[in-house]
Amino acid sequence: MTTLDAVGDLRLTGLTKRFGSFTAVDNLDLTIPQGSFFALLGASGCGKTTTLRMVSGLEDPTAGRIYIGDTEVTSTKPYKRPVNTVFQNYALFPHLNIYDNVAFGLRRRGVKDVKKQVEDMLALVELGHLAKRKPSQLSGGQQQRVAVGRALINQPQVLLLDEPLGALDLKLRRQMQIELKRIQVEVGLTFVHVTHDQEEAMTMADTIAVMNAGRIEQLGSPEELYENPATTFVANFLGQSNLVVGTTVAKGDVIAVEAHGHRLTLPGARCQAPSDAVIVGVRPEKVSLLPADAETPSDQNVLTGGVVTDASFIGVSTQYLVKMPWGQELSVFEQNMGKEIFRPGSAVSLTWDPSQTFGLDGRQDIEAGADIDDEAAK
Amino acid sequence: MSAATVQAAPPDALSRPEDHPKKRNILPYVLLAPGVLWLLIFFLIPIFTAISASVQTGSLDMGFKVTWNWANYSTTFSQYSTEVWHSLEYSVACTVICLALGYPLAYFIAFRGGRWKNLLMALVIAPAFTSFLIRTVAWETLLSDHGWITRVLMDLKVTNVMVHLGLLTNNHQLLNTPFSVIFGMVYNFLPFTVLPLYTSLEKIDPRLHEAGRDLFCSGFKTWRYITWPLSLPGVIAGTLLTFIPAVGDYVNAYMLGGPNTHVIGTVIENEALRDVFGYPIASAMGVILTAGTLLIVLGYVKKAGSEDLL
Known part of the structure; x- marks a missing residue:
C-alpha cells in the first residue's frame, strides 16, 4: 500500500494525442502539485477527458510523458498505476453490492482484511447503512458517492474525476460539490477534476486550467482567471465579459485607450496587449448605469449613448442588456440596492472604476468562447 | 414425481378468479386461453398418456391395460x-x-x-x-x-x-x-x-x-x-x-x-x-x-x- 508521504506532483510534458488527423490534446505541459484540487475546464471536445484518460492509462498518448513524482508512468498499464478514476457515469459493478464495489480494488490487490477500511470509507461517503444494496437500488447522488469511495479507498496518488456530477440535477450537484471538497480536504490527495461547468470548477478547485482545442488557454486560481483573463476565450468562457475594441493612446502606469470615441483608462499592470491594438474588458457586475442626462463622474470610465434593450429582474440583481451606438450589446448586472430600474428603451451611460478594467491583445476574436458556456458535456 | 407437480400447477392458476370475486376481469383469461389450451392438448394430455402407458401391459393386437406394471421402469434400468x-x-x-x-x-x-x-x-x-x-x-x-x-x-x-x-x-x-x-x-x-x-x-x-x-x-x-x-x-x-x-x-x-x-x-x-x-x-x-x-x-x-x- 502506498503511503501519503511517498506521493509527488503529477507532471505532464509534451503530452499529445491524435485520433487520425484530429489532434485532441496538443503538446500539453502541466504540473499539478501534490494535494491540490485541480480542475480541467473546457467545452466538449477540448481534450480534457482525453487528457484524463491518458493519465489513468486507458488511452495511450501519441507523444509526451507522464510522471507521478519522479516515476514515469507513460507506458505503465492502467492497473499498475497509483491512479484511480471516478467515471462519468460511475461504472459501478451491477453484480456487486455497495460493500463489494468499494472493496473491489483492495481485494484485487490481494488485501486480505478489508472490513475495517471498507467500513471507514463507507462512513466517509456516508453510505454505511446501504452497504448491502445493489447499485441499481441507489439514487444518482448515492451512486456518485459509491464511485468516489470505490476509487478513494485505494489511496491513489492522484484521483481523477471525469465530469463526476454531470448526471446529477442542479441542487444535488451543489450539494455534492461541497461534499467532494470536504472529502478532498479530509484525505488530502491530489484530485484532478474534469468539467465543462465553470461554476463547478470555481466552487471546488484551487487551480483551474482552461482548455481550448487541445491546449491550455490559461492556468490559475479561480480569482486570477476571473479577474485577469489572459485571452478573450477565457474572458467569455469563465463568466461573462464586456469586451470593447480600442487603440492605445497613452502608456505608463495607467494606460489610456480610445474606443469608439470614448477615452477609457486601465491599470498598466492589467493590460496584456503587446501592441496598440487593445481589447478593453470589464465584468458586468462592475458596471453601473446612469441616466443619459446625469452628470458623469470624471474619475470613472464612461461609455455614453447606450439604450437599454432588455432588463431582467432576478432578485439579487437586475441584469441589463445595453445597445451601444456602434451596435454592440453590453451587459450590466446592477445589485439590487433599491435603485430605480431602467425600462427597456431608456437612454443610459455605463460607468465603472478604471481599476476594474483589464486589457487584452486586440488581435483576437472578441466572441471566442462566448456561446459554448452552457453546452452539455457530450 | 416431478411430472405430477407440473400437472397440478395450471388448474390451480385457473381457479384463481375465485380469490377476488369482486374484481372479475375476464380479458386476461381470454388472452391466456389459447396458450393454456395448447399446453393442455400438446403437453398435459400427452404426458399423462405417457405416464399411464408406462405402467400398462399388453400388445398391439390385444390392446393395452393399466396393470401398474412398474417392472417397465426397472426393465429400462436393467x-x-x-x-x-x-x-x-x-x-x-x-x-x-x-x-x-x-x-x-x-x-x-x-x-x-x-x-x-x-x-x-x-x-x-x-x-x-x-x-x-x-x-x-x-x-x-x-x-x-x-x-x-x-x-x-x-x-x-x-x-x-x-x-x-x-x-x-x-x-x-x-x-x-x-x-x-x-x-x-x-x-x-x-x-x-x-x-x-x-x-x-x-x-x-x-x-x-x-x-x-x-x-x-x-x-x-x-x-x-x-x-x-x-x-x-x-x-x-x-x-x-x-x-x-x-x-x-x-x-x-x-x-x-x-x-x-x-x-x-x-x-x-x-x-x-x-x-x-x-x-x-x-x-x-x-x-x-x-x-x-x-x-x-x-x-x-x-x-x-x-x-x-x-
Missing part, C-alpha cells in the same frame, strides 16, 4: 442402462464443448465485432436455415469412410494418434464412433449456446471493463471478476438450451453413430416399433428421460445460484 448412460455422457460432453467453443466466439463477436457484429451473428445462425436432418446427412457423407476428411487424416498419417485418443475406430472409421455423434451434436446445437451467451455479453457496458482495469484488474482478472459474473445468466441459459435438446437427441446418434452409440432416444424408437411390450417400456423410458432432465436442470440452476433467473 436392460438399457448403457443407453441411458450414453445419453447423459454425450449431452454433457456436447454442452461442455459447446460452451468452450461458444463462449470465446460470443465474447469475440460482442466485444471485438464492431460494425460486423450483426453479420457475424447472422453467420452463426445461418446453418439453421438448412434442415437439421439434411445437415446431419451431409456430415454423414463428410465423415464417411471414403469421405475426404478420413482421406486427409490418412494422408496426414495422424490416424494412429487418433485411434490412440479414441477418436477413430481401429479400422480407421470416423463414423459410428462416440466422437462423430458428439461432433454432430456440437455442430447442431452450437448456435443455441452462442445466442444467449452473445446476448448477455453484448449487454455488458465496456466502461465496466475500464473501471476494472482502473481498479487493478489485468485482462484476465477483468474477465474473471467482471465479465464472467455478468455473463452467468447467458451461460446458464446457453447450457439449458443446449443440454435439454441434446439429452433427448437421437438423430445424431442414429445417423452418425453405430450400434455401439445407441442412446435412450434410439431405444425408445426401437421399442415403440416393436409390437409386443414395446409401448409401455418406450413410455417408461420417455417419462424417465423427462423427469431426469427436469431434475438435472433444477439441480444445475440451484447450484448456479441464480435467483435472478427463476
Whole structure:
C-alpha cells in the first residue's frame, strides 16, 4: 500500500494525442502539485477527458510523458498505476453490492482484511447503512458517492474525476460539490477534476486550467482567471465579459485607450496587449448605469449613448442588456440596492472604476468562447 | 414425481378468479386461453398418456391395460442402462464443448465485432436455415469412410494418434464412433449456446471493463471478476438450451453413430416399433428421460445460484 508521504506532483510534458488527423490534446505541459484540487475546464471536445484518460492509462498518448513524482508512468498499464478514476457515469459493478464495489480494488490487490477500511470509507461517503444494496437500488447522488469511495479507498496518488456530477440535477450537484471538497480536504490527495461547468470548477478547485482545442488557454486560481483573463476565450468562457475594441493612446502606469470615441483608462499592470491594438474588458457586475442626462463622474470610465434593450429582474440583481451606438450589446448586472430600474428603451451611460478594467491583445476574436458556456458535456 | 407437480400447477392458476370475486376481469383469461389450451392438448394430455402407458401391459393386437406394471421402469434400468448412460455422457460432453467453443466466439463477436457484429451473428445462425436432418446427412457423407476428411487424416498419417485418443475406430472409421455423434451434436446445437451467451455479453457496458482495469484488474482478472459474473445468466441459459435438446437427441446418434452409440432416444424408437411390450417400456423410458432432465436442470440452476433467473 502506498503511503501519503511517498506521493509527488503529477507532471505532464509534451503530452499529445491524435485520433487520425484530429489532434485532441496538443503538446500539453502541466504540473499539478501534490494535494491540490485541480480542475480541467473546457467545452466538449477540448481534450480534457482525453487528457484524463491518458493519465489513468486507458488511452495511450501519441507523444509526451507522464510522471507521478519522479516515476514515469507513460507506458505503465492502467492497473499498475497509483491512479484511480471516478467515471462519468460511475461504472459501478451491477453484480456487486455497495460493500463489494468499494472493496473491489483492495481485494484485487490481494488485501486480505478489508472490513475495517471498507467500513471507514463507507462512513466517509456516508453510505454505511446501504452497504448491502445493489447499485441499481441507489439514487444518482448515492451512486456518485459509491464511485468516489470505490476509487478513494485505494489511496491513489492522484484521483481523477471525469465530469463526476454531470448526471446529477442542479441542487444535488451543489450539494455534492461541497461534499467532494470536504472529502478532498479530509484525505488530502491530489484530485484532478474534469468539467465543462465553470461554476463547478470555481466552487471546488484551487487551480483551474482552461482548455481550448487541445491546449491550455490559461492556468490559475479561480480569482486570477476571473479577474485577469489572459485571452478573450477565457474572458467569455469563465463568466461573462464586456469586451470593447480600442487603440492605445497613452502608456505608463495607467494606460489610456480610445474606443469608439470614448477615452477609457486601465491599470498598466492589467493590460496584456503587446501592441496598440487593445481589447478593453470589464465584468458586468462592475458596471453601473446612469441616466443619459446625469452628470458623469470624471474619475470613472464612461461609455455614453447606450439604450437599454432588455432588463431582467432576478432578485439579487437586475441584469441589463445595453445597445451601444456602434451596435454592440453590453451587459450590466446592477445589485439590487433599491435603485430605480431602467425600462427597456431608456437612454443610459455605463460607468465603472478604471481599476476594474483589464486589457487584452486586440488581435483576437472578441466572441471566442462566448456561446459554448452552457453546452452539455457530450 | 416431478411430472405430477407440473400437472397440478395450471388448474390451480385457473381457479384463481375465485380469490377476488369482486374484481372479475375476464380479458386476461381470454388472452391466456389459447396458450393454456395448447399446453393442455400438446403437453398435459400427452404426458399423462405417457405416464399411464408406462405402467400398462399388453400388445398391439390385444390392446393395452393399466396393470401398474412398474417392472417397465426397472426393465429400462436393467436392460438399457448403457443407453441411458450414453445419453447423459454425450449431452454433457456436447454442452461442455459447446460452451468452450461458444463462449470465446460470443465474447469475440460482442466485444471485438464492431460494425460486423450483426453479420457475424447472422453467420452463426445461418446453418439453421438448412434442415437439421439434411445437415446431419451431409456430415454423414463428410465423415464417411471414403469421405475426404478420413482421406486427409490418412494422408496426414495422424490416424494412429487418433485411434490412440479414441477418436477413430481401429479400422480407421470416423463414423459410428462416440466422437462423430458428439461432433454432430456440437455442430447442431452450437448456435443455441452462442445466442444467449452473445446476448448477455453484448449487454455488458465496456466502461465496466475500464473501471476494472482502473481498479487493478489485468485482462484476465477483468474477465474473471467482471465479465464472467455478468455473463452467468447467458451461460446458464446457453447450457439449458443446449443440454435439454441434446439429452433427448437421437438423430445424431442414429445417423452418425453405430450400434455401439445407441442412446435412450434410439431405444425408445426401437421399442415403440416393436409390437409386443414395446409401448409401455418406450413410455417408461420417455417419462424417465423427462423427469431426469427436469431434475438435472433444477439441480444445475440451484447450484448456479441464480435467483435472478427463476
